[in-house]
Amino acid sequence: xxxxxxxxxxxxxxxxxxxxxxxxxxxxxxxxxxxxxxxxxxxxxxxxxxxxxxxxxxxxxxxxxxxxxxxxxxxxxxxxxxxxxxxxxxxxxxxxxxxxxx
Amino acid sequence: xxxxxxxxxxxxxxxxxxxxxxxxxxxxxxxxxxxxxxxxxxxxxxxxxxxxxxxxxxxxxxxxxxxxxxxxxxxxxxxxxxxxxxxxxxxxxxxxxxxxxxxxxxxxxxx
Numbered sequence: 001x002x003x004x005x006x007x008x009x010x011x012x013x014x015x016x017x018x019x020x021x022x023x024x025x026x027x028x029x030x031x032x033x034x035x036x037x038x039x040x041x042x043x044x045x046x047x048x049x050x051x052x053x054x055x056x057x058x059x060x061x062x063x064x065x066x067x068x069x070x071x072x073x074x075x076x077x078x079x080x081x082x083x084x085x086x087x088x089x090x091x092x093x094x095x096x097x098x099x100x101x102x
Numbered sequence: 103x104x105x106x107x108x109x110x111x112x113x114x115x116x117x118x119x120x121x122x123x124x125x126x127x128x129x130x131x132x133x134x135x136x137x138x139x140x141x142x143x144x145x146x147x148x149x150x151x152x153x154x155x156x157x158x159x160x161x162x163x164x165x166x167x168x169x170x171x172x173x174x175x176x177x178x179x180x181x182x183x184x185x186x187x188x189x190x191x192x193x194x195x196x197x198x199x200x201x202x203x204x205x206x207x208x209x210x211x212x213x
Contacts, residue, residue, distance in 0.1 A: 065188045073171055080171040086134065087172065088187050 003048035003083060007076060014075035015057040018094055023052040025088070052088040061093040106163040114167070115180045118207050119149035122164045123174040127151040134186040135174040141193045146210025147202060179205050 001009070007022050026047035053072065060068050068091035073080060080087060114120055119142070125131030127139050127149075142149050154161040154173055165171055168182045176183045178201060183189065192198035202209055 065191060066182075066184055069184065069188060070169075077171075090187070 003051075003079065006079060007051060007053065007084075010075050010079075011053065011055060011072070014071075015055065015059045017055045017057040019054070019056040021052075021054040023054075024048065025050045025052050048083055049085040051084060051086070052090070054090045056092045056094055056096075058094055060091050063093075065091075106159045107167060110160065110163050110167045113150075113152055114177050117148075117150040118179055118205070119147055119202070120152065120177045121149055121174055122152050122154055122160075122177075124153070124155050126153050131155060132173070134172075137186050138174045138176060138189050141189060141198070145193075145199065145202070147207060178202065178207070 004022050004024055008020065011017060011020055011022075026049045028050065055072065059071070063071065069089050072089045072091060073087070076084065076087065113122075121127075121135075121138060121142065123130060123132070123135035123138065125135055127143070130136035130139050139151070152160070154164055161173070164173065164175060168175055170182065170185060172185050174186055174189075176185075176189050183198075183201065184192070189198060192201065199209055
């Protein structure tokens, strides 16, 4: 299973979202150093390191931003501890306006 | 409390606004850290930047301290506020300015 699919599967199981987008943004970070690794080791263009998730789920109703992010982080704890280096989270409850007015 | 936790606890409480980041405020070494620096600078907030790349122990320790898997991490009055996304969303909604002023921290741009 690709990392995109793993993330999708885990978030679906955890939150039964109404809407879920999993975007691999690794190519945007290609070439930036993986700090703590040898100096010449950089993120590859086809990597599975940087993700953005847009998720709308009833489970987030009444939760603060921090609580929502923590819940998503907890669902993806294994991935964050291994290959996923950065995870941007846009979590909304149904009916809340999005950043782009959607 | 382990040594590193104690050290981090001291750092977190060493200023009103403390940012654990990759690089320094003058030279951020990660785009996410850089975004938070830009927001704090825009607001004219006085803050202390701590470069986690200076120490592997600190880099892992801060994640354990807050139970938050990524860096940057912003603390106000010893309390974890959030990472890059949360700080940006709060800033865009005017909530960050509000949170700072509620904690008695001066910003130069009007909230």
